[in-house]
Amino acid sequence: MKRILSFGLFALIVVALTFSTSSCKKTVTVIVKDTVRSAWQLLPLYNSNGMAALNSWNAGDTSLFIVGNFGITQVPVNRSAFNNFFTWPLPGSSYIAPVYVTPFYDGKVCSYMTPEGFYAYGVPQATQYSTISYNPVMTPGTYSRLSQNYVFGSQSSPAADYPVIRDRYALMPVETVGTSNAETRFDLIRWDSAQLLSPFTGPQTPVVKSIVVSAAVGLFTLSNYYCAAYYDKFFVSYGGQFFRVDTLGNVKAFGPTPVPGQRVWGIANMFTYSGMLFINSGGLIYFSSDQGENWSVWNDFTNSSASRVIFRNVGKDLYATMATLSSQLWKVVIDGRNLNFSELNTDGFASSLMTSITRCGKYVFITTPTGVYYRDSTYFNQLTKPVR
Amino acid sequence: MRKIVVFLMVLGLGVAAVGLAACKKDKGVSANALMGSWRYTGSVVDSGNNRVGKFVDPAVGTNIGDTLRFAVPDTIYYTFLGSTTWSNFRTQGNQLILIGSAYSDTLAIRGVSGTQLQLGLPGWADRYEYRAIFEKFNP
Numbered sequence: 001m002k003r004i005l006s007f008g009l010f011a012l013i014v015v016a017l018t019f020s021t022s023s024c025k026k027t028v029t030v031i032v033k034d035t036v037r038s039a040w041q042l043l044p045l046y047n048s049n050g051m052a053a054l055n056s057w058n059a060g061d062t063s064l065f066i067v068g069n070f071g072i073t074q075v076p077v078n079r080s081a082f083n084n085f086f087t088w089p090l091p092g093s094s095y096i097a098p099v100y101v102t103p104f105y106d107g108k109v110c111s112y113m114t115p116e117g118f119y120a121y122g123v124p125q126a127t128q129y130s131t132i133s134y135n136p137v138m139t140p141g142t143y144s145r146l147s148q149n150y151v152f153g154s155q156s157s158p159a160a161d162y163p164v165i166r167d168r169y170a171l172m173p174v175e176t177v178g179t180s181n182a183e184t185r186f187d188l189i190r191w192d193s194a195q196l197l198s199p200f201t202g203p204q205t206p207v208v209k210s211i212v213v214s215a216a217v218g219l220f221t222l223s224n225y226y227c228a229a230y231y232d233k234f235f236v237s238y239g240g241q242f243f244r245v246d247t248l249g250n251v252k253a254f255g256p257t258p259v260p261g262q263r264v265w266g267i268a269n270m271f272t273y274s275g276m277l278f279i280n281s282g283g284l285i286y287f288s289s290d291q292g293e294n295w296s297v298w299n300d301f302t303n304s305s306a307s308r309v310i311f312r313n314v315g316k317d318l319y320a321t322m323a324t325l326s327s328q329l330w331k332v333v334i335d336g337r338n339l340n341f342s343e344l345n346t347d348g349f350a351s352s353l354m355t356s357i358t359r360c361g362k363y364v365f366i367t368t369p370t371g372v373y374y375r376d377s378t379y380f381n382q383l384t385k386p387v388r
Numbered sequence: 389m390r391k392i393v394v395f396l397m398v399l400g401l402g403v404a405a406v407g408l409a410a411c412k413k414d415k416g417v418s419a420n421a422l423m424g425s426w427r428y429t430g431s432v433v434d435s436g437n438n439r440v441g442k443f444v445d446p447a448v449g450t451n452i453g454d455t456l457r458f459a460v461p462d463t464i465y466y467t468f469l470g471s472t473t474w475s476n477f478r479t480q481g482n483q484l485i486l487i488g489s490a491y492s493d494t495l496a497i498r499g500v501s502g503t504q505l506q507l508g509l510p511g512w513a514d515r516y517e518y519r520a521i522f523e524k525f526n527p
Contacts, residue, residue, distance in 0.1 A: 039489060317471060333471045340450065342466075342473045345489030386466070386475040386486035387493040387509070388451050 038348030258295035283307025
């Protein structure tokens with residue numbers, strides 16, 4: 001009897017202990033990452049042209065135009081596959097003489113500087129196009145400033161140095177006045193935009209207004225040229241000095257920096273946000289709330305990673321890409337005087353400088369010198385890491 | 389002798405009962421409870437000694453977003469100053485796991501009701517926990 005009781009008791013305790021431990025089944029969840037298809041896809045066939053993609057723009061929702069360093073490619077969008085490419089050479093350029101810096105492109109006019117001078121090119125529609133060219137007459141005994149020295153793939157934004165305003169104005173530095181570096185001749189040229197935007201029109205000679213720009217302080221130095229157009233005005237960083245030039249040729253000289261007494265680092269890029277215009281000067285950021293007529297220091301991010309990015313407007317949103325050969329991408333929100341960076345998914349990118357971001361149809365396209373990538377725009381803002 | 393046996397049997401049953409009670413499954417927070425739009429209203433800080441003080445640090449909310457929108461089945465949209473980004477999410481117990489494309493973050497769900505959501509973010513060296521408080525709203 002005693003033995004039976006002992007056994008029964010032992011069995012009961014074993015059952016109780018087993019029950020109390022085995023019923024606590026832990027929930028183990030494994031997060032499986034989909035590695036079958038990368039987030040960004042390489043636009044196939046584009047590399048076959050041998051061009052470096054430097055800029056892009058959309059014509060409505062159905063055509064993407066990719067501007068390379070000697071050609072422009074139309075990619076019909078809203079097809080199941082991207083395989084109907086049409087490429088035109090950029091007049092005045094060739095494989096052995098590509099355009100200087102990144103061509104400007106706004107969906108209607110593509111403008112650029114080649115060894116043969118300045119060109120503006122009506123966007124090819126239905127294989128018809130018109131161009132104008134301008135090669136300034138130099139004054140003997142002066143030094144040419146027409147072709148500036150640039151970093152390839154101009155690490156700036158808008159990634160262009162010869163922008164066009166209202167399809168008919170362009171500005172370029174031409175030559176020194178005499179042999180001194182105290183004054184420089186700029187040419188402001190104007191042409192008939194209706195003619196440029198029409199197919200197959202005859203050559204036209206632009207109207208030229210030569211402007212002599214003086215260094216506000218000291219002499220012009222040899223430094224990278226930068227020009228962007230906002231609010232129908234040119235904003236120029238030339239020879240270490242900053243200017244605003246309007247389409248009538250009026251010049252406002254700011255001196256070495258938009259705000260006196262700041263570090264002279266030239267202009268890396270410009271962007272707009274909430275109706276304000278910004279200049280990124282190596283992380284020192286200026287802003288203007290009166291369309292670039294007066295500037296203030298907004299904040300100094302010189303020692304942060306923000307000093308090494310290019311800010312890019314995409315529609316009403318602001319993004320940033322690395323100014324080096326890195327394919328990081330951020331969505332940027334301006335909060336007071338702070339920058340809020342959200343790093344986005346760039347899975348699939350080769351490590352390469354991003355040269356432009358364009359939304360067209362249901363896709364976002366990003367050009368790099370080694371290829372063009374696309375992703376469904378619904379997924380463009382996917383975070384790489386959710387908590388900032 | 390019989391009394392001892394009965395006592396031990398009762399004890400055994402008691403142990404089993406305690407074991408069962410301890411094993412009551414913690415179902416945690418269902419993703420369905422999170423669905424909808426939430427607006428950041430403020431923060432508190434919890435030092436771990438039941439000293440939960442009111443604490444307003446805009447960075448706590450903006451580390452996540454001004455507003456959050458949980459959408460079926462597993463997407464969370466973060467809006468900060470009108471700009472929207474997104475990631476995937478899932479819940480596990482009381483944890484909210486935010487799944488980015490490359491890295492994930494885990495927040496603690498400290499409370500969710502029909503009107504309020506409290507998310508815990510680990511503070512410095514895990515000695516504090518910031519709690520961001522969101523209220524439900526109809527966008």
